[in-house]
Amino acid sequence: MPQALEATAVRTWCALALDALGRAREEIDAINVYPVADGDTGTNLYLTVESAARAVDAVFDAHATTGPASRPGLAEVVRAMAHGALIGARGNSGTILAQLLRGMAEVLAAAGDEDHRGDGAALLRRALRRAVDSAYEGVARPVEGTVLTVAAAAADAAAVTAGDAAAVAGAAYEGARTALAATPGQLAALAEAGVVDAGGKGLVEVLGALSAALTGTAAAPDRAARAAVPAAAAHGWLAEGCPADRGPGPHDDGPTGPAFEVIYLLEADDAAVARLRARLDVLGESLVVVGGDGLWNVHVHVDDAGAAVEAGIEAGRPYRVRITHFGAAAQERAVHAAEPVQRAVVSVVPGEGLAALCAQAGATVVAVRPGEPPASGELVEAVRRANAREVVLLPNDADLRHAAAAAAEQARTEGVRVALIPTRSPVQGIAALAVHEPARRFDEDVVAMTSAAGATRHAELVVAERQSWTMAGVCQAGDVLGLIDGDVAVIGGELAATAETVLDRMLAAGGEMVTLVLGDGVPDAVADRLRRHVRRGHLAVDTVVYHGGQQAAPLLIGVE
Known part of the structure; x- marks a missing residue:
């Protein structure tokens, strides 16, 4: 009805x-x-x-x-x-x-x-x-x-x-x-x-x-x-939307328009956006500027991507900047049209340092910004980019479990064998990647990665934004919160001291290795202090430090 x-x-x-x-x-x-x-x-x-x-x-x-x-x-x-x-x-x-x-x-x-x-x-x-x-x-x-x-x-x-x-x-x-x-x-x-x-x-x-x-x-x-x-x-068109034996342009043997697509969100007032429209209209083609009330989405095709971004900086505060080279995109599609590899790992991580670390380990990376979790469609696209018959998906965040499950299900309908390991933190994802072995049978590899992730207790230190009730008591805005396995366990006033307390609680149950992932702007001195603290109380425990560059959590901790 x-x-x-x-x-x-x-x-x-x-x-x-x-x-x-x-x-x-x-x-x-x-x-x-x-x-x-x-x-x-x-x-x-x-x-x-x-x-x-x-x-x-x-x-x-x-x-x-x-x-x-x-x-x-x-x-x-x-x-x-x-x-x-x-x-x-x-x-x-x-x-x-x-x-x-x-x-x-x-x-x-x-x-x-x-x-x-x-x-x-x-x-x-x-x-x-x-x-x-x-x-x-x-x-x-x-x-x-x-x-x-x-x-x-x-x-x-x-x-x-x-x-x-x-x-x-x-x-x-x-x-x-x-x-x-x-x-x-x-x-x-x-x-x-x-x-x-x-x-x-x-x-x-x-x-x-x-x-x-x-x-x-x-x-x-x-x-x-x-x-x-x-x-x-x-007319010679392939399933990917590109003509057979041709480049990305529909009419000739190569691109006929600008080389780059530039997209970004922009915080700016109406007057600044009017000036931005005029400048970008001169710089490129396919210009679309939509939004209002101080928030805009800017899209343009240009040859000078840097100039398009600079124009946004002059107008206000651009962020979530995406630059796509049309030629590179065509090459990427050609690669994906080739014979797929047998197995790949897709890992969702915050911060450039973590992204580089996982990429070096051979993973296809989905990098995220604070407050902007990837949708299931983005995870499906990452699985497709991996171009593999078998994929291990590491969401590395408890809040992504539904999106990751939906992405895995969609990928399975496309013929990809997907195993979703419910990693709740990037440190669990690092542990899983460390034991990944493509030469093993798929099931054996997934079991080993799942076991390594599950054996890794995880913690994160964040700064409270407001007064709130927690399992550890009442916190005030600006307090450092130590979350162990997702629950607030420690409330402190300073990052390193709070982290020491968190480490003591985690290591009380045993452990052989501590992983520290430093957030954006956290000095090496914090890691040095924590490494010494672990060595003093737990001589047999090794400590490894990574510069993750994540913004939401100044420090991530893993204990294996």
């Missing part, structure tokens, strides 16, 4: 959209020829929606902790959806999709949290129109025959449709499908390759999910891309 346009329907929409894009991801990647044939549009859209869905789920989870009667309102949920999409947006199409969702959220949030059964259709029409307007505003040089055209057609169809919100969503979906089928006639690159627009195909999947969420029925499958793929093959 039709659903009201409210918070739960938005959550369902996000979940259905993520599922639809997951199923269509490879197909969308395969038809990605514009603006750059880099074969990643489906993946980028999936990661963008996954970030939005996670943000929405977090809102519901937060309310669930306050009691069974607590439910988030529409405004809170759509704002979370838009923010999640903004900070997780990937690629040109993902960035535009984030702005489309933001435009919808502006209208839906402004309507408040009251029951919208009566005016849901009108509200959705306005939301779809605002989405299109905001997306065109975010793109420096809009091109027809792209996701923008598909979005505009959806809004136009919704505007002339009577009925409830479900009927409006269904009309938007059908309007988008019709517009998508027409995109090859609007853009020469699509016509030459014999495909529809990849970003538009992704938007059709998202709108189909919206229709399904509001009607309570599955959306009709879109066949436009499937019908176009054989034509693409006839």
Whole structure:
């Protein structure tokens, strides 16, 4: 039965959209020829929606902790959806999709949290129109025959449709499908390759999910891309979206556009962003700047990646900077198309030092920043990058267990044998890597790595941000907390002294080796002091020190 346009329907929409894009991801990647044939549009859209869905789920989870009667309102949920999409947006199409969702959220949030059964259709029409307007505003040089055209057609169809919100969503979906089928006639690159627009195909999947969420029925499958793929093959196109025996450009033997894709989040005011748009428009192509309220997502294709980042620094504070060399990306896909290796390890770590350490040990590394845990889609991509028949996945964080499990399951459906070792800390991951032996049988290797990780007790020292109750008592902001196996065991006032107490408690149960991983900015003197402390009290225990560079925890400790 039709659903009201409210918070739960938005959550369902996000979940259905993520599922639809997951199923269509490879197909969308395969038809990605514009603006750059880099074969990643489906993946980028999936990661963008996954970030939005996670943000929405977090809102519901937060309310669930306050009691069974607590439910988030529409405004809170759509704002979370838009923010999640903004900070997780990937690629040109993902960035535009984030702005489309933001435009919808502006209208839906402004309507408040009251029951919208009566005016849901009108509200959705306005939301779809605002989405299109905001997306065109975010793109420096809009091109027809792209996701923008598909979005505009959806809004136009919704505007002339009577009925409830479900009927409006269904009309938007059908309007988008019709517009998508027409995109090859609007853009020469699509016509030459014999495909529809990849970003538009992704938007059709998202709108189909919206229709399904509001009607309570599955959306009709879109066949436009499937019908176009054989034509693409006839033009020499491979499954990765690149022409056979050619470089990454769709029309010639090498790249025809800028060499780099630059993406970053930016904290800046409106005036600074206006100046940034003007500068980046001169520097490159495919410029999309979306967001607002002080937080923006910047996407541009340039030859001078450094200049694009410097422009962001002049405008405000850029972070989560991603620079992709299109030629390198094509080479990487060629490598991945080669015969896979037998076994690989994928390790999730915080800090450049830990990333380098694990990479030297032969692992495929997923490096993370504080407060920005990788989504399951990113872990799946890492498994694919490993290009192996067998993969051992080390999440190294208890909070990543669900994302890692989802990634492992997805990789298994793609024919990869994946073993997930539930490492809760990077020091457990280091211990597992130390005994990894690719020459062993897979099961034996996994057992050995699991045993090494399980035999490693882990601790971390962090600085309290606020007053709080802990298992060790009340802490104040600025106190140093020593967490052993995830629980606060020690509260202190200074890093080294607190670490000594933590080490004493951990070594009281025995141990042969202590691993110390220094965080960003922690001096070697701390490690020297702790090494001497261990030697004085436990002569038979060895100590090894790594410079991890992690920011969230000044010190990580492992005891084996």
